[in-house]
Amino acid sequence: MMAEGTKAGLSVMWKGGVILEYRDLHIAFDPIIESTKFTHVFVSHAHFDHSRGLSFQGVSRFTTPETKDLIMASRKWNIEKVETLLIGDKVGFDDLEVQAFNSGHILGSCLFRLCTPEGTFVYTGDLNFSKTLITEPAEVAPCDILVIEATFGSPQFSFPSRDVIYKELVNWAIECILEGQVPAFRADAIGNSQELISIFNRFTEIPIVTEPSVTRINRVYESYGFRLNYVPSRSLQGAALLASRKCILIAPKNVDLSYNPTFRTALASGLSMVFGGSGERFPLSDHADFPHLLEYVASVKPKIVYTYHGGRLNETLARLIERRLGIEAKPLPAEPYRV
Known part of the structure; x- marks a missing residue:
């Protein structure tokens, strides 16, 4: 059942993964629970808590070549039929287009931007907005709707340089x-x-x-x-x-x-x-700390932000994005929400 205010078109929710519904498409980002409704699965990187969707069968699955190779080296999954996207590549479904951008987290990690006639949507996966010896900072992908991780979404998490x-x-x-x-x-x-x-x-x-x-x-x-x-x-x-x-x-x-x-x-x-x-x-982290999360949001300039993957910090980060940046923000809902 759809939440109040939802109608046919573009909607997003958390349901064992970030799920975007658009017309007849049900696109899952980093899902941990299988569903026969999924039409496409996109996996942002190779860490186990994000990559389980590549093991799902009977659905088209997409990730980067690096992520595919990392998973094949670390797990015995049947992922030979997974389709790969290089950073910068695009794939289209009807009038929806998905593009992969570097997320700065680990080798092959990416964030995904979806472009539709109704607006643009970005899913960050795990994000790092600072340069390291082995990664470049996450790319800024301007959008209308930003779904951003909140692992370190509190001011207590400010890492040294x-x-x-x-x-x-x-x-x-x-x-x-x-x-x-x-x-x-x-x-x-x-x-x-x-x-x-x-x-x-x-x-x-x-x-x-x-x-x-x-x-x-x-x-x-x-x-x-x-x-x-x-x-x-x-x-x-x-x-x-x-x-x-x-x-x-x-x-x-x-x-x-x-x-x-x-x-x-x-x-x-x-x-x-x-x-x-x-x-x-x-505190050697491959995630953005709190200041860098705010910096990324400010750089993207979204109309609305949804926070996820941070537990109780989803609410904290959303509240502070609104207070400090003046951008509407809320934890990602568990039912379809019209965006």
Whole structure:
């Protein structure tokens, strides 16, 4: 049943994904729940919480080649028939056109802009609006309707500059090694891990050892031209380096490293500001922090903003967008809403 004020035409809602309905089209962005109503599925990037839609069968699926390769390296999904779009490519359905733009998050990540006679719509997926060693900032895609993530949609999330974080990471790692311990970083296998490798490759000569799931992702990055210097942990050289305690270990966030007393652990993630358990914490994030979210909204100049993917912060970000930018904003509704 449609919400009050909804009529035939362009509508958007949250229903296990961002769902846009336009005439006979039901387009799902990063869905986590299958539906026979979907006519097309678009996946913004390879992180698991956004990419499940590529495993859905019986529906046309679209993503970037990089995202497809990252998923094939990390999961056993049947995605051979997934259609790929390069950044900048367009695909059309009747009088609706979808274009992919760089979202600045990880390799192959994109935001999608839909153009229709009734207006333009942008879905950001996960967004980073600052330059890193391995990504360019998200592209500004002007639109009428903006659906933006709210992962860090509160003023409490204001990250230090990349230069400051890089310096702190390097200094801490050197300190660990001088004290006879292995600096062991836990980070997302896709994205943050490759940025960590790039940091230490550029600013130090310390050998990097990577756990298997990180190594598999590294090889995809290398296939797209990234130069990463690292040693697999399960190789003889990797084992020797770890035994020498003169290296850095990079492992996924979900790996328990407490089994080895020579490891001194650290979490490298924007979420380290609120989570992380024991060990050091470095807010190395592949998401936009609160100031950058506002900056992106201001750059896009939408008529209305819908916030999503931030839990309780959806409401916080929407309220502050209205207060600080004077742009109408609200959490993405769970029923079709005429836009």
